[in-house]
Amino acid sequence: RFGRAGLWSAPFLWTAMEFVQSMGSLGFTWHSVAMTQTAYTPVLQLVSATGMFGLSFWIVLLNVLAYRALAAFRGPKEARNGRAALRFALVAAAVAVAPIVYGFVVTKPAAAAGRGAIRAALVQPDTDSNRKFPERNLAYLALMKLTMSLRDGAHDVVVWPETATAFVLRES
Numbered sequence: 558r559f560g561r562a563g564l565w566s567a568p569f570l571w572t573a574m575e576f577v578q579s580m581g582s583l584g585f586t587w588h589s590v591a592m593t594q595t596a597y598t599p600v601l602q603l604v605s606a607t608g609m610f611g612l613s614f615w616i617v618l619l620n621v622l623a624y625r626a627l628a629a630f631r632g633p634k635e636a637r638n639g640r641a642a643l644r645f646a647l648v649a650a651a652v653a654v655a656p657i658v659y660g661f662v663v664t665k666p667a668a669a670a671g672r673g674a675i676r677a678a679l680v681q682p683d684t685d686s687n688r689k690f691p692e693r694n695l696a697y698l699a700l701m702k703l704t705m706s707l708r709d710g711a712h713d714v715v716v717w718p719e720t721a722t723a724f725v726l727r728e729s
Contacts, residue, residue, distance in 0.1 A: 564624070568617040572610050590616050599660025606659070615656060622649035678712040680704055696720075 559566075571590070579586045586592075591612035594600045603612050626645035629638045682699035700717055707715065 564621055567621055568614045571617045572614040575613050576610055589613055598664065599657045602660035602663045603656040605663065612656075615652070619649060619652055622652060675714060676712045678704075678707050678715045680707075680715060680717055682718075 575586070575589050575591075578584065579589075586609065589609060591604070591609045593616070594612060601612070603615060607614070622645055626642050626649055629645060630642035631637075680700055680703045682696060682703055684696040684699055688695055704715055704717075
């Protein structure tokens with residue numbers, strides 16, 4: 558409907574839509590297209606430079622470029638253009654490879670440092686969800702008690718559940 562301008566605006570509009578959906582007390586980001594990349598550590602490193610929304614932008618832009626390459630190569634006979642298809646394919650390849658290279662560069666120093674495994678203590682209390690919010694300190698006190706019961710020096714990091722605190726972080 559909006560032609561090429563609509564197609565090229567897709568990465569901007571998609572990213573803006575995801576950003577707006579993340580706002581407010583009902584903001585939710587787990588459905589973001591960026592979440593599709595969690596299994597790909599090198600690609601995921603783009604988040605350290607651009608945030609989650611930059612990764613979403615990259616994915617949609619890559620799809621637009623791939624579509625343009627395919628459309629130029631396999632479109633209607635009067636619209637076929639081998640040079641344009643090659644140009645879009647090369648740009649798509651460069652856009653695809655850049656974050657992967659960045660990811661390998663960023664993660665290589667940590668791997669080369671020869672650090673041993675990180676010893677983590679995962680703390681999970683058994684807090685009744687019906688009592689958690691009315692008695693706001695209940696979960697926190699249970700987590701602190703469990704954390705304090707850990708052996709000193711036996712772990713490098715302590716991980717609490719994402720619902721450790723009974724308040725909204727953006728408001729409190």
